[in-house]
Amino acid sequence: ILKCSIDELFKQVYLYIQDKEALEENILYIDGTKFEANANKMTFFWRAWQKRYQPRHWKKCIEIIRQINTYFKKNEINIRYSIIKEPSIEYLIEIDERIEKYIAEKKFIRRRRGKHELAKLVDELKKSAIKMWQYAMANDVLGNRNSFSKTDADATFMHMKYDYYNHTNVFKPGYNVQAGIVDGYIAHMYISADPNDIKTLQPFLNEFKKQYDEYPKTVVGDAGYGGYDNYEFCKRNSIEAVLKYSGYEAKKKKVNDKNRYHLVHFERTTDGTPICPQGYAFDIERTSVKHFGLTPKVTIYYRNSNCAACPVRNRCTKATKGRTAQITPALEKEKKRIDELLETGRGKQLLSNRSSQAEGTFADIKENFKYTRLQRRGESGVEVEMKLVGIGFNLRKYHNKKHGKPKDDIILS
Known part of the structure; x- marks a missing residue:
């Protein structure tokens, strides 16, 4: 109940104070x-774990399915399961249910003689399938994040x-x-x-x-x-x-030998092209347009073609083909503002x-x-x-x- 009303309660308290105090609204x-x-700080789960270990467990599942197919072939049983590339927990569950049913029908459950070879393979498949399911659940919890706490998943x-x-x-x-x-x-x-x-x-x-x-x-x-x-x-x-x-803040600092070759301290031409400390203007190499945000983001990629014989090249760049720069004109305009x-x-x-x-x-x-x-x-x-x-x-x-x-x-x- 409180969650449904907390926003309204917060708003009403603030508006009351705003009215009484004549607060600046703009x-x-x-x-x-x-x-x-x-949450406990040792309850972390990292996306890197899911990326690393989920494919390994799927690879192990596929290997077990191959061993199951080999068992059926060796015993001349007309059963074979497909080897698929993409991970599928539903497929593993289906295989497990079918083999469990097959074991029950054939009465492969042996007393005092240990587990049947096929039952052992199914147990191994179950363990890996459970791990696959756990990593799939963790991936859903992660969303766009790189980590979460097992105590407080949010x-x-x-x-x-x-x-x-x-x-x-x-x-x-x-x-x-x-x-x-x-x-x-x-x-x-x-x-x-x-x-x-x-x-x-x-x-x-x-x-x-x-x-x-x-x-x-x-x-x-x-x-x-x-x-x-x-x-x-x-x-x-x-x-x-x-x-x-x-x-x-770095842009406001006085130019010295340590920051002289930072792009923020380079002079610009009237059209925004950077000029290196030695007086050489950069050349436009290419222009890219990205559509990920609210509006298309235009970025201009520059390269200086005069770096080969420059006496201060080692202090300015390590690039073999000359110093590069990336500038987004719209962003530069906002920075200037x-x-x-x-x-x-x-x-x-x-x-x-x-x-x-x-x-x-x-x-x-x-x-x-x-x-x-x-x-x-x-x-x-x-x-x-x-x-x-x-x-x-x-x-x-x-x-x-x-x-x-x-x-x-x-x-x-």
Whole structure:
């Protein structure tokens, strides 16, 4: 019952606060963080296992079927089973049922003399068939993921925060929780099993629209959200995307001997063709168009034909045929827009607000309230739990703000 009403409850609490506090409705600050699932960290299952071992078990099944055919041929029994290439659990079950029936009819069950040769082969076939079925089930559970936890099948193994004692990333089952913040209050939350933020933006915004009947006018996020598909999605839905892209910070760094030969620091011609530090323009090698996302993605592949006699070739490239570059004009246009926007006072203020509001929200929940591990299992249960946490956060913030309670006195009850 709670799951059916949690979205409406969350919405009504937020709209009440929005009405009382006159919150800014047009700008949504987005951030994501990983919460540890209520699952044992040693219960992992990897897609690589399914890819590696399922074909091996199928190969073993085929070998057993060949041995069964050999037995029938040796005993001049007119029975033979086909050898098929594609794995089929239904086919293995059919063979097992037929041979079991044959053994029962011929009374091959021997007492005190051990199992019949044919019965032994059937037992081996059953073991491999069970393994095949287990890997097929695991493949269904995996979906588009690379791992899951056997304790909580919806949880994905993700890199948590850096372990300063063991000097490694902590790898645990968890969920990627996304939150949209408006003036310090949580307007929307989205639970994802994908560890990458870039793939969560579109479903997050679609759910936001479903909840409030419209998209936000402006979305502000860090480099984890900046990408071609997300920029195109925002453009198509009339959303101002203030999303930094991967490499934004590196592009701002001063050019020196270490980064001089990075593509982001190359000069460009008027049509966007890169020019190497030695002054040689790249040549267009080919153009590709991909249709995987919302709109066709045009990528231009360049190659520099002047690398053979270049005195700094070893510092610039290891390619035998010259330095290459891949540029997507539409993405470069969006990057230029982001660069110009973030240099303005408004852009800087938006990033500053996001750092304090979006990142500050998760800092309160995790550090101040010590809420780092989930209690419920399953994506639906986690969604209910996190939205209850979001409701509590909003009510607590509203109450403390209304009664003038100092921030240091905020305690998770």
